[in-house]
Amino acid sequence: MQGTLDLLILRTLESGPRHGWAVSDRIQQISQDLKVNQGSLYPALHRLEHQGWIKAEWGVSELGRRARFYRLTATGRKQLARETEMWARLTAAIGRVLEMA
Amino acid sequence: MTWSDLLLRLKAVVFHVRVEDELAEELRAHMDFETRRGVRAGLSPSEAERAARVAFGGAAQVAEQCRDERGITWFEDFAKDLSYACRQFRKQKTFVAVAALTLALGIGATTAIFSAVNGVLLRPLPYPSPERLVNVWSSIPSKGIPQMGFALPDLEAVAARNHSFESVAGYFFGDANIAGQTPQRVPALIATANMFQLLGANAALGRTFSASEQSFGKHYVVVLSDALWRSRFGTRPDVIGEAVRLNGKMYNIIGVMRPSFQFPSPDIQLWLPMSFSPQDGMATRDNHFISAIARLTPGASVARANADVRAIALNLQREFAENAGIEGGVSDYFTSVVGDVRPALLILLGAVGLVLLIACVNVANLFLSRASARQREFSVRTALGAGRARLVRQLLTEAALLGSLGACLGIALSAWLLRLIRVYGPGEIPRLQDIDIDIRVLAFTAALTLVSVLLFGLAPAFGLSRIEISEAMKAGGRSVTTGKGAGRYRDALVIAEVTLALVLVIGAGLLLRSLAALNHVDPGFRPDHVLTMSLSAPDAAWTSSAKIERFYGELNQKLEQIPGVQAAGASTALPIANVGGWGKNFTVEEHPASRSSDVPLIQYRQVTPHYLRALQIPILEGRFFTADDDSSRPLVAVINESARRRFFPNEDPIGKQVHLGVPEVLIKDRLPRPDYRMPRLTIIGVIGDVHHAGLRQPPFPEVFVSHLQGSVKDNQESAGHMYLVIRTDSDPLRIMPAVRAAIRSLDPDVPVAEVATMDQRLHGSLSANRYELFLFGAFAGLSLALAGIGIYGVISYSVRLRMHEMGIRMALGAGSQDVLKIVFRHGLRTGIAGVALGLILAGALTRLMSTLLFGVKAMDALAFAGGAGVLLAVAAAASFIPARRAAQADPLKVLRAE
Numbered sequence: 001m002q003g004t005l006d007l008l009i010l011r012t013l014e015s016g017p018r019h020g021w022a023v024s025d026r027i028q029q030i031s032q033d034l035k036v037n038q039g040s041l042y043p044a045l046h047r048l049e050h051q052g053w054i055k056a057e058w059g060v061s062e063l064g065r066r067a068r069f070y071r072l073t074a075t076g077r078k079q080l081a082r083e084t085e086m087w088a089r090l091t092a093a094i095g096r097v098l099e100m101a
Numbered sequence: 102m103t104w105s106d107l108l109l110r111l112k113a114v115v116f117h118v119r120v121e122d123e124l125a126e127e128l129r130a131h132m133d134f135e136t137r138r139g140v141r142a143g144l145s146p147s148e149a150e151r152a153a154r155v156a157f158g159g160a161a162q163v164a165e166q167c168r169d170e171r172g173i174t175w176f177e178d179f180a181k182d183l184s185y186a187c188r189q190f191r192k193q194k195t196f197v198a199v200a201a202l203t204l205a206l207g208i209g210a211t212t213a214i215f216s217a218v219n220g221v222l223l224r225p226l227p228y229p230s231p232e233r234l235v236n237v238w239s240s241i242p243s244k245g246i247p248q249m250g251f252a253l254p255d256l257e258a259v260a261a262r263n264h265s266f267e268s269v270a271g272y273f274f275g276d277a278n279i280a281g282q283t284p285q286r287v288p289a290l291i292a293t294a295n296m297f298q299l300l301g302a303n304a305a306l307g308r309t310f311s312a313s314e315q316s317f318g319k320h321y322v323v324v325l326s327d328a329l330w331r332s333r334f335g336t337r338p339d340v341i342g343e344a345v346r347l348n349g350k351m352y353n354i355i356g357v358m359r360p361s362f363q364f365p366s367p368d369i370q371l372w373l374p375m376s377f378s379p380q381d382g383m384a385t386r387d388n389h390f391i392s393a394i395a396r397l398t399p400g401a402s403v404a405r406a407n408a409d410v411r412a413i414a415l416n417l418q419r420e421f422a423e424n425a426g427i428e429g430g431v432s433d434y435f436t437s438v439v440g441d442v443r444p445a446l447l448i449l450l451g452a453v454g455l456v457l458l459i460a461c462v463n464v465a466n467l468f469l470s471r472a473s474a475r476q477r478e479f480s481v482r483t484a485l486g487a488g489r490a491r492l493v494r495q496l497l498t499e500a501a502l503l504g505s506l507g508a509c510l511g512i513a514l515s516a517w518l519l520r521l522i523r524v525y526g527p528g529e530i531p532r533l534q535d536i537d538i539d540i541r542v543l544a545f546t547a548a549l550t551l552v553s554v555l556l557f558g559l560a561p562a563f564g565l566s567r568i569e570i571s572e573a574m575k576a577g578g579r580s581v582t583t584g585k586g587a588g589r590y591r592d593a594l595v596i597a598e599v600t601l602a603l604v605l606v607i608g609a610g611l612l613l614r615s616l617a618a619l620n621h622v623d624p625g626f627r628p629d630h631v632l633t634m635s636l637s638a639p640d641a642a643w644t645s646s647a648k649i650e651r652f653y654g655e656l657n658q659k660l661e662q663i664p665g666v667q668a669a670g671a672s673t674a675l676p677i678a679n680v681g682g683w684g685k686n687f688t689v690e691e692h693p694a695s696r697s698s699d700v701p702l703i704q705y706r707q708v709t710p711h712y713l714r715a716l717q718i719p720i721l722e723g724r725f726f727t728a729d730d731d732s733s734r735p736l737v738a739v740i741n742e743s744a745r746r747r748f749f750p751n752e753d754p755i756g757k758q759v760h761l762g763v764p765e766v767l768i769k770d771r772l773p774r775p776d777y778r779m780p781r782l783t784i785i786g787v788i789g790d791v792h793h794a795g796l797r798q799p800p801f802p803e804v805f806v807s808h809l810q811g812s813v814k815d816n817q818e819s820a821g822h823m824y825l826v827i828r829t830d831s832d833p834l835r836i837m838p839a840v841r842a843a844i845r846s847l848d849p850d851v852p853v854a855e856v857a858t859m860d861q862r863l864h865g866s867l868s869a870n871r872y873e874l875f876l877f878g879a880f881a882g883l884s885l886a887l888a889g890i891g892i893y894g895v896i897s898y899s900v901r902l903r904m905h906e907m908g909i910r911m912a913l914g915a916g917s918q919d920v921l922k923i924v925f926r927h928g929l930r931t932g933i934a935g936v937a938l939g940l941i942l943a944g945a946l947t948r949l950m951s952t953l954l955f956g957v958k959a960m961d962a963l964a965f966a967g968g969a970g971v972l973l974a975v976a977a978a979a980s981f982i983p984a985r986r987a988a989q990a991d992p993l994k995v996l997r998a999e
Contacts, residue, residue, distance in 0.1 A: 021131045022134075025138075039160075051106065052106070
């Protein structure tokens, strides 16, 4: 689900700027079960950048490698809040349907 | 599309290589990190690298997806469309040439007219804060004088009492005789010393007037125009401080202005400070001759200033008897500069806009035929998965390419047209030399092109929606019968063309009828074989009226001795040319006005005895002046027909007493002596009316007095500045050398100016009308040609599509006449529909041009019927050619070809 990946990326960046690999690493670490396709991460990052929700800057990683760091913008933060709420509503709704049926 | 999106896309397009590098680098970094994690987990470097690559997936695909997200493809698609369009165009040179030229004509003509509108109407005047400049004027509404100059005391009162202006400057026009080897007479402006400062204009060399130079005696200083400095003073920088003899007095040259300073009109060659000698009779309350310009204080409005000046004028009415009935007001200065030409220019802009619209419709039609011919190509592309949007974009790209081509050609064309306008444009258009293609014109052209591209580019895109893939494919190699819808769409375009063209043709017809009506106006005299020029007596040497009278008397005699001269006369005013106006109060002894504000005005001229014979103005009653009507004889006057109708409607004017002033009883307190009486004149004749201010203006009441009696006490002085009128047997200009010799033999210091034949003046007075007609006619002709091509194109195209049907009809027994009729009827039907709509549209639009018309109504039946006839003839001719081709086709061949 495209929207899901966007939501995960935004949430991951909420705690601070990260480069692409760190985002995918973080998502995998926390979700444990969720296996994010590393390749699909980058088009998603570029899309979010175009929407103005994240901003990219070149920086140096903790290991001394030059990398592109992404950070959440103000509009991105709002979008994250919106999507989180929608996600909560959606899962709640699906949960209710599953219980009732 | 968000802002960040747009910026990033732009960045991707502009820094294409850098963005690509960054993408590669970003993905490489990911690989490095992933590999390092593998190594940390205990893999060998090469194993870790392979694992990383597997986890990542196809790097090329990921990069491509990123590019997609970035909109790189958007740019690349455009580049592809563009190169495809170029390839297409290279194969269809005729189509491109016809379409681009059509557009170039439309865009070029519109750009040229818009540059004129821009230069004349839109560009601000070349003064600082020009929006604060206003005209200030006097008026006598009760005598029907809406605007006139100020009397000096009134102007001073306005300058002192107003609460609206930073400053007020006065000026009036004069002439200056420049003495020297070749005496020269040039238009001069006599202005208050603060005029330059008010306008914010500095001298290019030297300085402008100082305040003290307005006081009499210190006023012998002159500021030269750039043009005069170049033509007469050889652009010498050391002219400053030099002395020059003007009107017989020595003046000090203190400054030279920049070429751009042309206040109040480009013909002014020098500026003199305004000052009056204490004995001068001009600076009194009843001489209204000073125009005024003022600069509003910041924040003051024209309306408030107007109320202010009006209030001052009303106060002056209460304070001074001479100011009875005199009011005043303020109006925008810019409007007064361009007000006269604004309607004509805007109408022309509208007309040329119609031409562009027709050009666009024509190109749309071309595109449409081309699109139909490409239906198969499009259906194949659609079948292969191209979306409709993608195809529309392809068409729009082609349209944009063609539009840019047309725009470039159009701008080149307009630059050339502008040169023509500047050289041949009528002189009365203000600021004509200023017009140029500037950034605003270019922006206008770009916008115009964009709109045009959308207009003609979207037409085939709409047609595209009608393509049925399967049907086009089924039709195979054969031509596709276009659906009824597409055909109707094309017909509608042609009908629109005919409609617009008819509006222009009717407009041109109305202007043609106006010019014809103007040409039929009887000027009131015989203009052929008449030479005219202005002479002026050098003021200093010619102080006495007697000397002036003797000069003109002897000159006329000498001129009449020149072989080929039939009669020679002189007058202070010249018909048609609208020069030498001189208004005076007029009182008929038997029925004087009862209030001074009711005293009528009349135009006053001094003439020599042979003036009438030289112009061949008819005598309607009584007699004209002879050489005997001199200062020793009773004062006499001649009036024209208008004056008789106005002042003597039911009586014989001959023998009646009149005088040129207000009845003495109304100005008792202002008379030099209680028993003072102005000299009475006896009317001895009535002559025919003559058009003075061009043929458009009706004649007005005039009174003539003998030049030889001009100096009789209190009448007036004999005019030194007069216009010669000389009737000749043959070409009037041929005798000019002899005329110059005669003048020089009497006085070598008399400058001759404004030499022209009466025919030339008459011709010149209609130049604006001819110019409007020429432009409108050119636009109408262009639109006719385009409409004709449009009809021809649509009919021949439909013939091509219906050849098969025609073949079958003929095989089944239809004669070639029937086929001819079918096709011809189609063309004519389109034409008639367009004409009907055009008549309605023209009925609504021609009203707008009524200010340009003369002697013809905006709904003139002849112009409307004539225009409709022309359009129908064009439609008939344009559809007859393809109709005949269809009728002559061999049915067997047509069917076999399928």
